[in-house]
Amino acid sequence: MSSMGTPANIFWQECSVGKSDRQKLLKQKGCVVWITGLSGSGKSTLACTLGRELHGRGNLAYILDGDNLRHGLNKDLGFKAEDRAENIRRVGEVAKLFADAGLICIASLISPYRRDRDACRALLPDSSFIEVFMNMPLELCESRDPKGLYKLAREGKIKGFTGIDDPYEPPLNCEIELSPDNGVCPSPCTMAGQVATYLEEKGFLHDE
Amino acid sequence: MSSMGTPANIFWQECSVGKSDRQKLLKQKGCVVWITGLSGSGKSTLACTLGRELHGRGNLAYILDGDNLRHGLNKDLGFKAEDRAENIRRVGEVAKLFADAGLICIASLISPYRRDRDACRALLPDSSFIEVFMNMPLELCESRDPKGLYKLAREGKIKGFTGIDDPYEPPLNCEIELSPDNGVCPSPCTMAGQVATYLEEKGFLHDE
Numbered sequence: 398m399s400s401m402g403t404p405a406n407i408f409w410q411e412c413s414v415g416k417s418d419r420q421k422l423l424k425q426k427g428c429v430v431w432i433t434g435l436s437g438s439g440k441s442t443l444a445c446t447l448g449r450e451l452h453g454r455g456n457l458a459y460i461l462d463g464d465n466l467r468h469g470l471n472k473d474l475g476f477k478a479e480d481r482a483e484n485i486r487r488v489g490e491v492a493k494l495f496a497d498a499g500l501i502c503i504a505s506l507i508s509p510y511r512r513d514r515d516a517c518r519a520l521l522p523d524s525s526f527i528e529v530f531m532n533m534p535l536e537l538c539e540s541r542d543p544k545g546l547y548k549l550a551r552e553g554k555i556k557g558f559t560g561i562d563d564p565y566e567p568p569l570n571c572e573i574e575l576s577p578d579n580g581v582c583p584s585p586c587t588m589a590g591q592v593a594t595y596l597e598e599k600g601f602l603h604d605e
Numbered sequence: 606m607s608s609m610g611t612p613a614n615i616f617w618q619e620c621s622v623g624k625s626d627r628q629k630l631l632k633q634k635g636c637v638v639w640i641t642g643l644s645g646s647g648k649s650t651l652a653c654t655l656g657r658e659l660h661g662r663g664n665l666a667y668i669l670d671g672d673n674l675r676h677g678l679n680k681d682l683g684f685k686a687e688d689r690a691e692n693i694r695r696v697g698e699v700a701k702l703f704a705d706a707g708l709i710c711i712a713s714l715i716s717p718y719r720r721d722r723d724a725c726r727a728l729l730p731d732s733s734f735i736e737v738f739m740n741m742p743l744e745l746c747e748s749r750d751p752k753g754l755y756k757l758a759r760e761g762k763i764k765g766f767t768g769i770d771d772p773y774e775p776p777l778n779c780e781i782e783l784s785p786d787n788g789v790c791p792s793p794c795t796m797a798g799q800v801a802t803y804l805e806e807k808g809f810l811h812d813e
Binding site: 413414418419422423445448449452455457458459461469470473483487490491493494495497498499500520 | 621622626627630631653656657660663665666667669677678681691695698699701702703705706707708728
């Protein structure tokens with residue numbers, strides 16, 4: 398048992414089973430796949446398809462969906478600026494725990510601001526935060542409008558909606574960017590395959 | 606994709622890989638082992654020893670330590686009553702996610718109030734919340750005082766310290782109670798073995 402000193406009276410408990418032991422058990426390396434993009438850009442669909450793909454390969458993945466977490470961990474948070482930042486911070490902290498547990502944690506959130514995403518990246522060890530940017534045109538996302546939210550935003554019934562009256566800041570340094578090819582959006586399977594190939598090549602899907 | 610209706614504009618994303626699929630992959634069943642008791646009662650030591658025991662059996666466990674989380678997810682929280690309740694609520698919500706991911710999640714927190722622990726229990730599916738009560742006499746905990754906190758509390762330098770000037774409410778319905786036998790405290794290995802045996806007998810360490 399050792400003390401970190403800050404904050405006062407809170408001690409850091411070290412345990413003898415560590416991340417590397419869990420990774421050996423799981424035969425994979427813990428990491429965070431952070432999917433960012435506009436509402437309707439296909440984040441949740443990619444998360445699910447990637448989850449299936451990884452499970453099919455025998456890897457343990459877990460999805461943290463921004464909307465789902467608002468029913469539980471983040472149910473005390475609303476949509477004003479500081480609540481949105483806190484929402485993302487908490488998901489980042491939980492994603493860090495899952496990666497430490499050895500899982501491939503797939504986080505799916507609009508997370509429109511660069512500073513919030515970069516703060517989550519900073520929580521993770523080197524190169525284990527994989528930012529996936531769903532770079533889909535607003536027109537495409539709005540034409541899909543799977544939850545009817547763009548319509549409400551256009552009618553002024555939702556304020557501060559990303560892409561309409563609140564900005565989306567595209568990543569400057571994301572690991573993977575997914576976008577339409579000659580105006581055609583790749584299928585979820587194609588995109589999930591691209592992310593899985595990245596994880597495979599970077600060694601996350603094995604323990605050696 | 607289906608709507609739950611509450612809160613407005615937040616949808617619930619269902620995925621085709623579910624808890625039972627992850628449990629098959631891991632060959633175990635997700636659950637939460639919630640260790641409660643006074644400071645110095647041996648919660649963290651039991652958590653670590655149990656973690657080692659389960660890892661040795663090839664099971665995937667992950668420890669959520671109340672103090673450790675105050676450096677990350679809960680670093681915005683202090684020690685006033687509502688912050689303590691929120692601290693426990695968040696650990697309960699995260700523990701629920703880990704159990705849903707298929708892990709044996711070991712949560713170690715003083716969690717002195719029955720209502721807070723019962724709220725966490727209510728988050729988990731039937732019988733997958735296993736409350737472990739470290740029923741150690743205050744005198745024993747205070748004589749150990751591994752973090753020097755009882756001394757500070759007795760000197761009045763920490764206010765609202767559980768067992769000194771704030772109550773600990775013992776569980777009424779815990780699954781496992783650990784206490785000294787004829788005045789002798791069982792070893793961490795003995796106690797961890799008792800919890801592991803419980804998990805084994807209840808079927809959590811296998812997928813069938």
